[in-house]
Amino acid sequence: MWMPSQLPEIAERMESAGFRGRAGELSELARPPMNAVVRVGGGSGAFVSNDGLVLTNHHVAFGVIQYNSTAGRDLIGEGYIAADRAAELPANPDYRVLVTTGFERITDRILADAHGKRGRDYFDAIDHASKAVVAECEREPGLRCSVANMYYGTDFHLVKQLELRDIRLVYAPPGSIGNYGGEVDNFIWPRHSGDFTLLRAYVAPDGTPAGYSPDNVPFTPPAHLPVSTRNVKEGDYAMLAGYPGITYRHRMASEFEGQVEWQLPSRAALFGRMLEVIEAETADDAEARVLYASQVRSLLNGLKRARGELDGLKRSDAVAARVVDETAMLAWLEGQSDAATIRTDIYAARVVLKQVASTRERDQLLATLLRHTQLLRAAVTLQRLAFERGKPDAQREPGYQQRDEALIEGQLRQVQRRYAPAVEQALLADLVSQYLALPAGQRVAEFDAVFGTTAEQARERIAALYAGTALGDEATRLAAMQADAVALAGSDDPLLRAAAALQPALLRLEDEFKTHEGELLRLRPAYMRALIGYRQSQGRAVYPDANATLRVSYGRISTLDPRDGVRYLPLTTVQGIAEKHTGEEPFDAPRPLLDAIARGDFGGTAEPSLGTQTVNFLTNLDTTGGNSGSPVMDAEGRLIGLNFDSNWESVSASWMYDPRYKRAIHVDMRYMRWLMAKVYPAPHLLAEMGLPAE
C-alpha cells in the first residue's frame, strides 16, 4: 500500500516484478493512470471513457441501485441498462465521485501550534490547523479538501479532491450476477461474481461540479483507463490503485492483543445479535426486509469479516509475531542516541491505551447505537448540528460544518428508505439492554436518565419516544435542520428532547476521546520513528497505514495454497457458475447467463489456454476495505480487472500482512466485456469504452 510518492524509491523492485512503465509517472497524481483513479461512494473506481463513465463494483454502487429500485422496478434483481444518456438514473443525493487533484506535505503547518501541548490541547491544535487549511483550500469551488494523517501523527498531507455530485446509474448486471454467491461466497475463492457497475459523473454545463440537474453534461475526466483486450494468465504482473480505508499494521503489540482477545469476538457477538433482532422483526414484513436489506448486508459482511479476521490472526500467530517484532525493535532502539525520549513516549502511549480499553464495552455499544439507528441518529445529529451552528464555522466539529450540511440533508432525506419503526425500536432496546448490563463504572448518567435502568424500562421508554416523535416524517426532519439551537433544545418532540438530554454526555465522552487521541497523536510518532528506523536497519521501507488516501500495490496473478494438498487456481470460469447454480439465492444464475454458458458462445473474450470464458481472477495485491472497485492494471497500465474482495484467509490483513495467505479477488474485464457483448448487451457502452462489439 505504497503512497504514489514512494514509488520511485521502489521502482527497481516493481520493474523486477514485471512492471514495464516508469514508476516516476505513477507517482504523479496529475498524470495518467493516477488521475483516472477515483474515490466512489465508500470505495474506489476508475474513469473508463472520455465522457465520465466510471467503473466500480456492483456492491459499491449498491446504494444507487437500491435508491432507484421500487416495488414495480426491481433494479437490484433485474439489473439496468440505460439505453441512452437520457435513461441514466440519478444516484442518491449524497453519492459522490471524488477525483484527487493534489497531495501536499503540510506537517510543519499542522503541528506548528501543537508543540509543547498535551492531550485535548494537542488534539485541538492539530484540529484547528487542519480546519484552517481545509477552509482555505475549499475556497476554490467544487473542491473537497482534507488533511491526511500519515504514520499516526508523524506527517500530515493536504488532499485536494474534485467533488462530483451528479452521479448516474448507467449499467448494472442483475443482482444474481453482480452478487452471485452472496454471503455464502463472500470472502471466498474460487469466486464467480460479476461485481461491477458503470456510473457516469455529470457536471454543470460550465464544467464545474454541481448537484443533479437535467441540464448537466457528462464530466470530461483528466484521463481514463483503457480496458485491456489482451489475455491474462497466472504469473502476469498486476498492480492496483485505490483508496484503502484503514489498516492497523503498525499498531502496538498491546493493540494486537486487544483486537484478538476482545474486539473481534465481541464485535462478532454484537453483530450476530443485531442480525437476529432484524430477522425476527422483519420475518413477516416484506417491506421492512427491503428497507433493511442494505443494513443486513453490511452486518453480515461485518460479522463474517470479524470471524475471518480472528481466524486469520490466530493462524498467522499475529499477536506473538507483533510482540516478538516490537521487543526486537525496542532492543534495537537501546543502541540509538534518542532511545531515552522515544522510550518514554512509547511507554506513555501504552498507559493511554490501557485507559481507553477500560471503557471499550460501553464505547462500542454507544457507537453502535448511534450508527445503526435512523431516527435516533437523526435526532442526535439535528441537536448536534444546532449546537455546532452556535460557533463560527471554522470551529465547528468536523462533519457539522457548512460544507457537511448537504451530506447531512442527504442522510436525513433517505431515512425513509432504510427505516421501519418496529425494527429500529427492537434494535435500540436490545442495544440499550446490553449497555444496562455493564458494570456501573462504564455507565453514563444521561443515558440511564433517558432509557431507565432496566431492560423493561428501556423498552417502554423507547416505545414512548417512537410513538411520540414526528421525526419519521421527512419534512419534519428537514424543517428541524433549519431550527435554531434554543428552539430545538426546547422541542416538544420526545426524540429530540431525548437527544438534547444525551448531548452533554456525548460531548463529554467526545472530549475524553479527543484527550486520549491527542495524547496518542503526540506519543505514537515516537513509536513510528523507532519502527521506521528499525526497518531501515533491516533494509526495508515502511508505508503509512492506510487512511483512505490513494495508494498503489503491485504483484502478480497468483495461486493460493490455503491448506496442505489444496491449490486454488487463479482464474475461474463460467463452468463454475453452472457448477454452483442451484436455482436458489444466492446461486440463482439468471437463465440468459446459463443459456449463454451452455451455448459456449464466448468469441474474443474467452481465455484461449482454458478454451472458455473466465469470470474472476486472483492476485497477491495488497488491499483492504475501500479498495473495492480499485482498477487492476497490467504491466502497461491497461485495465485487466476490477478488485472486489479478498479471500477468506486474508481478511486479517488489515492488521497483519501474511504473504502466504494475502490475496485479492477481481472481476476479469473479459467477463464484463462478454456479459455486455453477449448476455445483457450494451454495444453503445462497449463502443464508448473503445472495446470490440464481442
Place this chain on the structure above:
Amino acid sequence: MWMPSQLPEIAERMESAGFRGRAGELSELARPPMNAVVRVGGGSGAFVSNDGLVLTNHHVAFGVIQYNSTAGRDLIGEGYIAADRAAELPANPDYRVLVTTGFERITDRILADAHGKRGRDYFDAIDHASKAVVAECEREPGLRCSVANMYYGTDFHLVKQLELRDIRLVYAPPGSIGNYGGEVDNFIWPRHSGDFTLLRAYVAPDGTPAGYSPDNVPFTPPAHLPVSTRNVKEGDYAMLAGYPGITYRHRMASEFEGQVEWQLPSRAALFGRMLEVIEAETADDAEARVLYASQVRSLLNGLKRARGELDGLKRSDAVAARVVDETAMLAWLEGQSDAATIRTDIYAARVVLKQVASTRERDQLLATLLRHTQLLRAAVTLQRLAFERGKPDAQREPGYQQRDEALIEGQLRQVQRRYAPAVEQALLADLVSQYLALPAGQRVAEFDAVFGTTAEQARERIAALYAGTALGDEATRLAAMQADAVALAGSDDPLLRAAAALQPALLRLEDEFKTHEGELLRLRPAYMRALIGYRQSQGRAVYPDANATLRVSYGRISTLDPRDGVRYLPLTTVQGIAEKHTGEEPFDAPRPLLDAIARGDFGGTAEPSLGTQTVNFLTNLDTTGGNSGSPVMDAEGRLIGLNFDSNWESVSASWMYDPRYKRAIHVDMRYMRWLMAKVYPAPHLLAEMGLPAE
C-alpha cells in the same frame, strides 16, 4: 482393472505411460511381482519380506487389532509393535491371507451341462460343475479354490489360492494415525492417514498352511516386493495390483437407472436408520460401543459411500451416458450377422431384471436383517448347516460345505466380540417394522408368522426370542453346530425354532433368486458379446467387471480438479496433520507424532522438492472396494505406496469410470518408513524389509 493375462495386449499403452518392465512378466501369476500380491481379509496386501511379512491397511487389519484389544490393552488406540516374533499376536481364527497360485480358463467344462437349460436348471448346472471343479482342486491340501465368472457368465476361470490361516499382528500404528481423520476424512482428499499395518503369515513347520500353533514358523513367500527408497512426484508412473471386489460398469442401462433412482437412496436411508438405532442403544453403554465399533464403522462407511456414489453418478450423468451408449450399441448390433439372437436374449434379460426389481425393498430388508445381526444370523446359519449336511458334501450350498465349516465356527466363536443383546433386539425390531410396512405382495408368510404383523408384536416377540435363547453362550452355539438336523429342528431354543420356521421361506426365496440368476447367467453373455464387439469396433478392449480376482491398473501420480478454480495437489505432507489437528477425535494426532513434526527430523524419508515429510499421495489408478491394501508400484515394480481409499468424487466409479474424477489415495511408503524409523520405531522390521534405519 485388467486381468494380468490381458497385459501383453496393452503392453504398448503401458510402456508409453512410463512402465519400464515387461508386461509379459506381469501377466504371470507365478512370477514376481504378481506372486507377492495377496488377498488379505476382505482386501489386498503384499509380501514385503522373505519371512512372510504382509503389508496391508490398518482398516483391513482392523478386525485383527480389535480382536487383540481388551479393556486393559487398547491396541486400537495405542497401536502395537511386536518386539520380536514371540510377541506377534494371533489374528481372529477366520482371518486369512490367500496367495493366488493358479488362474485357468475352464469355460467349456463349467458350461458343458448348462447348454439348453434355463433358469434354476441353468444355474444349478453351472453350480454343480463349479463345485466339482473346486472339490477336485481342493484335494490338494492347503489350497482354496474358486470359480471366477468373467463377463457375466461368458467365461469361467478356476482360481487356485494357497490358504494361509495363521496370521499374526506385527506392527500397527495408533488408531489416530492409522485412521487419522476418521469418518470425517473418509473418501476425502487431501488426506493424512497412516493407514497401514504389518502382519505375518505362519505355516506348519513342514511349510504347509495350518491354523494357529505356537510351533508354526514364518511362511516363506514365493516373492516379496522391495519397498522403494526413491522419491516420487507428480506425473510419475504408478501401477497397482490387488483384488477389486465388484464393479458394475457393464451392467445394463435399466440397472444404472435402478441404482440411481432406488438402490443408493434407499441404502443410505436404511444405513442411517441402523446407525441411529445403534447410537441410541449404546449411548450409555461403553462396553456395547466397543462391541459395535466395527459394525458402526462399516455402516458409516457404507452410508457415506452410498451418498457419494449417488452424487457422483449424477455429476457424471451416468444414467443418460449408459442409455446413450447402450442405444448406440444396439444400433451397431443391427448391422451384425447374429443380431436377432443377441437382441432376443438382451430383451429377455430386461424382463428378468424387471421381475427382480418388483421385490427389491423386501429383499434388501431381509438380507440386511440376516447380515447385520449376530444371534439371529447364528441361528439361521446353524439350521441351514444342519439341513445342508443332509446332502452329499458336493451338493451342499456353497458356504455350507465341509470346507466352509471352519469359517462358520470362527464366526460362531466371535459373536461375543460383536454382540450386545439390547442393541441386536433394537436393530432387529426396527428392520422388521420396516418390513411390516411393505405392501402385502412383498410380504412372506413365514416371517409374518415368526415376527407378527405389527411393529408392537414384533418388538414383543423379538424380546421373547432373545430372553429365551441360549445361543448367547458360545459353548451352546458350538454344540449346536454338532447337532443333527432333526434335533436342531426340534430344539426348544426359541431362536433356533424361529430359524427353523423361517428356513422354508429362505430356501424358497433363494430358489427364486437362483432362477433369476440362472436366467441372467444365460442371457447376459449376449449383452456382453454385443458390448465387446461394439467396443472392438471402436478400437477398445474390455476388461471384465471386477469379481475379487487379481487385477492390475496403471496410470500416474495425478492432481485432481474437483471443481472450477480448485486443484488438489497429489502429495500431502505432515504439515497437513498439524493443520487438521484439533486434539479431538478424529483429528487427535498423538503427541509423539506432533512433536516429531515440530522437530522436522525427517532424514532420508523427506521429499526433497517439498523439504518435508510426505504422508499420502494421489494417483489416477482404477480401484474399487477390495483394492484396500493393494501395493502401488513404480515403473520398475518397487513398492512406493499402499492403496487405502478413493476420493469422494470417484466413489461412483464402481458403476461408471469418469477419468475427470477417478483417483485413488495411497499411503506414501516414505511416511511408513519415517513413522517406523523416528516416531514409533521398529528398527528390526525396517531391517527385515531391507530398509535403511532412517
